[in-house]
Structure formats: C-alpha cells, structure tokens
Amino acid sequence: MEYIENRIFDEIELGETASLMRTLSQEDIELFAVMSGDVNPAHLDLEYARSDMFHKIIAHGMWGGSLISTLLGTKLPGPGTIYLAQTLKFKRPVALGDTITVTIKAVAKDEQRNGITFDCTCVNQKGEVVISGSAEVIAPTERVKRPRITLPEVFLYEHGARYHTLIEAADKLDPVTVAVINPFEPDFLASIVEATQKNIIKPIIIGPTTKIRAAAEAAGIDITPFKIHEAEYGGMSAREAVKLARLGEVDALVKGNLPYEDLMQAVNAPNTGLTTNQRMSHAFIMDVPMYSKLLFLTDAVLNIYPDLDAKRDIVQNAIDLAHVVGLENPKVAILSAVLTVNEHIKSTLDAAALCKMVDRGQISGGIVDGPLSFDTAISAQATKERGIISPVAGIADILVVPDLESGNILARQLEYLAEAQGIGVVLGARVPIMLAIHADSHITHLASYALASLLAHSRHAITP
Known part of the structure; x- marks a missing residue:
C-alpha cells in the first residue's frame, strides 16, 4: 500500500x-x-x-x-x-x-x-x-x-454531443418543410426557432393556435414568422399533418405533445394515411455517454412481436437509416439471451435465419451477426472474455431486439441508468416521422430536425 x-x-x-x-x-x-x-x-x-x-x-x-x-x-x-x-x-x-x-x-x-x-x-x-x-x-x-487515497475516476461528457454530426450534416443541405405537431414546451418551441435560423427546416406548426401562442409568449419565444394550422386536439392535429404530407406540402412529421397512438392512427388510416408497400418500423438513434459512437436500437416502439419476415424488414430499414447517417457498412447485432442457436428460444432461430438472409442477398448493406447477448454486442471486453469471434461483437452500430417489450425496456434502461439521450424515427412511411425519446431535450429536438432533413433529402434523391 x-x-x-x-x-x-x-x-x-x-x-x-x-x-x-x-x-x-x-x-x-x-x-x-x-x-x-x-x-x-x-x-x-x-x-x-x-x-x-x-x-x-x-x-x-x-x-x-x-x-x-x-x-x-x-x-x-x-x-x-x-x-x-x-x-x-x-x-x-x-x-x-x-x-x-x-x-x-x-x-x-x-x-x-x-x-x-x-x-x-x-x-x-x-x-x-x-x-x-x-x-x-x-x-x-x-x-x-x-x-494514499485512490481518487475516483471522473468521466466528463456533454450530453448529446454525438448529435452534432447530424446537425452539421443537415446544415449543408437545403431546408426541408416539416409539420411540427402540438409544440407546447418552451424547449421544443425554442428548438423550432433555432433549427429555422440554422436553415435546417421550414416549419409548419399544427395544433391549437391559442395554446401554442400562449406557450411561446410565456417563454419569450417569437413564433410570429411561422405558419400555424389550427387544430383543436391531438387527433385533429395528427390528421392535418398527415394530410399535408400526402399533398406533398411537408417533407417530414415531428411529433410534439400528443399521444403516440393518435399520431399512428392517422398515419395508418386506410386511404388517407401514409402507409406504403414498405413495412414500417421504428428506430432509436441513441447517444450513450459510455459508448464510443451513436447506437441504433430497433424496434422498440412499433412492431410488438415481429415474425421473421418483419424482422428482415426491421433490419433492412435500420441499415438504410444508418447509410443516411453516414455509415457505409453498419454492424448489426441480432440480440438474444444466449450466444448459440437454441430451438427453444425463438430469437436465436430468427438470428440464424437473418444471418443466412444476408448470405442470400435478402438483406444488404450491412454486416449482420447473431445471436449475440447485449454485453457481447457492445463490449469488446465481454467479447474477449466469452471467446466470441465476430465482425460485429463488441463494436455493434445497430442492436435488433427480439420484440417491442425487450426493446422498450432496454431503451429506458439506457436512458435512466446510462444517461443516454435518444431520437426516434418511424421508417417506411411516405415521409419520415420523428419521435423523440421520453426525456427529450433541446439537443434531441435539433437532432430530430437534422435527421428529418437527411432522410427527406435521401428520399428525394432516390424518388424518380
């Protein structure tokens, strides 16, 4: 000593x-x-x-x-x-x-x-x-x-720091028109102003005009330059936003203070919604302080108990999203509780099948491996200790969870125990639909607008 x-x-x-x-x-x-x-x-x-x-x-x-x-x-x-x-x-x-x-x-x-x-x-x-x-x-x-006292290890981190890469990328593009639904919170309103000043978005605000203007005035935020479409309650706001997207008047939707169910009911409405031939899925892009890069998590919101076909689409949607963010060949970990295929654990069978789908060209654009446990997917030390040889283990970009329950639990654990921040997006609709994680902040709002811009520009680039 x-x-x-x-x-x-x-x-x-x-x-x-x-x-x-x-x-x-x-x-x-x-x-x-x-x-x-x-x-x-x-x-x-x-x-x-x-x-x-x-x-x-x-x-x-x-x-x-x-x-x-x-x-x-x-x-x-x-x-x-x-x-x-x-x-x-x-x-x-x-x-x-x-x-x-x-x-x-x-x-x-x-x-x-x-x-x-x-x-x-x-x-x-x-x-x-x-x-x-x-x-x-x-x-x-x-x-x-x-x-001699051993001093505690100090870790300094700016929350949301990795989102600056998204914001900087969107800064270089032309602004996109977004429908911002029911923005009542001061930080949310302030982010609309800042994103507009940065030339990332051209906002159309949708919701009860009196309530939105009162919230802005109370926070000392000037929203008079913005268009506001009147809608009395959440369901009406969602339907108005979806209508504008169908008409091609907005490039993305950004969810504010309304129930997720109200928004998705309007999105999924037959004949008037935003569904396409592509399966919709949800992905979080999370900034986890103790992880070395942005971490994608899918699907923790939309598909409850996806079958193999649904998981194939979920994986492909996440890979395509990673490409838009700038990852050329993202590493995808198919999560399960164990590391080997087990006939009694469906998620391991799905993982094996998904890996074979990559070999057959049914999934493209990424490196996929599984089943992997959470620790071996994100920790090089755990990978070494378990003797795992994998091009994905320890350095995954994308985590594919077995079902919504496990994914939602994992997302909340990262948020509340690891101080992660997250932005969420529904993929596969006519336009990207931005959903921030529950404890959203100013930087997550800005990052949501930036991601909406990147996705909208990518969509326009491939649309004939």
Whole structure:
C-alpha cells in the first residue's frame, strides 16, 4: 500500500525543495471548469484565448496554481499543512499539452507560529517560467502518515454531443418543410426557432393556435414568422399533418405533445394515411455517454412481436437509416439471451435465419451477426472474455431486439441508468416521422430536425 507522510516544522530546513510534473490536457481544463464554475471563454475556448494575449497569460493559470497547493498539501510539508496566503504572478501562457514542473523551496521560517514561506515556481517544457510567487503555510508539528487515497475516476461528457454530426450534416443541405405537431414546451418551441435560423427546416406548426401562442409568449419565444394550422386536439392535429404530407406540402412529421397512438392512427388510416408497400418500423438513434459512437436500437416502439419476415424488414430499414447517417457498412447485432442457436428460444432461430438472409442477398448493406447477448454486442471486453469471434461483437452500430417489450425496456434502461439521450424515427412511411425519446431535450429536438432533413433529402434523391 502506498502512503503519504508529512514533514513536521522542526524537520524542514531552509533551502529544502519538492517538485511534481503534470501535463495540461483538455480534460484538466474542463474538469477544473466544472469544479470551480469558471466558464470564462478565455479558459475553455481556445480560439478566444488565442485572440487576446492577456487572457492567454491567465488562461489555465489557476490550474498551475492548484498544482502548487497540491505539492504543499501532499509532499512538503504534506498532510496537516494549513494554507495562509499565496501570491502568484502569471508570466507566460500555459497551453494545452504543456508539461509543467512545479517546484517549491522553503525560504523562511517563523518559530513562533510554526510558519514557513515557500518560493513557488512553475516551469514549462521549454524551461520558461510560467508562474512564480510565494506561499505561506503553518507546518504540522505532529507526524502524519496515511494511506494514499485512490481518487475516483471522473468521466466528463456533454450530453448529446454525438448529435452534432447530424446537425452539421443537415446544415449543408437545403431546408426541408416539416409539420411540427402540438409544440407546447418552451424547449421544443425554442428548438423550432433555432433549427429555422440554422436553415435546417421550414416549419409548419399544427395544433391549437391559442395554446401554442400562449406557450411561446410565456417563454419569450417569437413564433410570429411561422405558419400555424389550427387544430383543436391531438387527433385533429395528427390528421392535418398527415394530410399535408400526402399533398406533398411537408417533407417530414415531428411529433410534439400528443399521444403516440393518435399520431399512428392517422398515419395508418386506410386511404388517407401514409402507409406504403414498405413495412414500417421504428428506430432509436441513441447517444450513450459510455459508448464510443451513436447506437441504433430497433424496434422498440412499433412492431410488438415481429415474425421473421418483419424482422428482415426491421433490419433492412435500420441499415438504410444508418447509410443516411453516414455509415457505409453498419454492424448489426441480432440480440438474444444466449450466444448459440437454441430451438427453444425463438430469437436465436430468427438470428440464424437473418444471418443466412444476408448470405442470400435478402438483406444488404450491412454486416449482420447473431445471436449475440447485449454485453457481447457492445463490449469488446465481454467479447474477449466469452471467446466470441465476430465482425460485429463488441463494436455493434445497430442492436435488433427480439420484440417491442425487450426493446422498450432496454431503451429506458439506457436512458435512466446510462444517461443516454435518444431520437426516434418511424421508417417506411411516405415521409419520415420523428419521435423523440421520453426525456427529450433541446439537443434531441435539433437532432430530430437534422435527421428529418437527411432522410427527406435521401428520399428525394432516390424518388424518380
């Protein structure tokens, strides 16, 4: 076991020194900002920091100052030290990637109060002094020896960060007209404005006009430039949106505050709905903080207990969706509870059949393997431990669940236990139908508009 031990006042001699070395990383900057609440763009925005020499000099200086405190509290004098004062001058910028050597040197002692003054110097890898100054402490008078505490692992993540790739891709395309149904929430309304300003969408808002305008006014959001089609309640809003899609006046539907059942009843209505010869299925695109890329999950909403034919269509729809998002050859994991084909577990038989369908060209555009358990589908470590050899295991892009029940449970687990965010889309209708996951946010709304744009442009590209 590793210990830290102090140096008491009587032991420390003038001229005695201690040092440590650290390299400044982006994670250090972000973690310091989270800890201190300091979101000064000079510290976090490197371009901003480069634009002003004064800010360059102080940017990340507090990080260097904290290293001096670390050295005094853990090495010299060490545990039991009481910090009294510190005077520092920030002489040069501490840049991302710089390696800083911090040195403290005892230069004066106060016998009456056990005080020690230290000269403090921080030098970068070029030998340049970046920080200099002094620190005054009260040194401990009793020996302290303690096991070194193992610090918890800290993981920093911007929720929804991977959706920026979708938004950036949609930024490059012409805006698409979308019917936004019953947007009552402030964040939802704000996202319509932002997506319009980014030139991703041209919105047509559908719903009870008085309620929508009141919600916008209460939130201080200006929606006066937008078209609003009056509809008194959820079912009427859904039917109006479907009507506009059938007429070719909108390229996508975005569900707001109305029951999913009301929307799908209008979509599935004979003669007036949006059904096609293609089977409809639902897919989530999820940003899971602990996973290295966007994760597709299908079908957790639409097809309750799909048979083999339905699963073939579900897989193909998901592969086609992944192509639109930019994955040329997505890796598809067919999930089950076990890793081998078992005649008593239908999902394993379906998995084997789906893999053979790929061989026969009945499914195309992706790499499909299964049955795979959830852990072996997304964890390289689990794959190695289980001895699985597979081009999909551990690195899956798409998870195909056995049925709606298991898929919905998995989606909610990722949302509430893994802090995942998700955008959902119904595929196979005349236009894409966007359904955000339950705990949607501003970024998921923007990502939904972006995905609607990508899908609409893809559809127009292949429509004669």
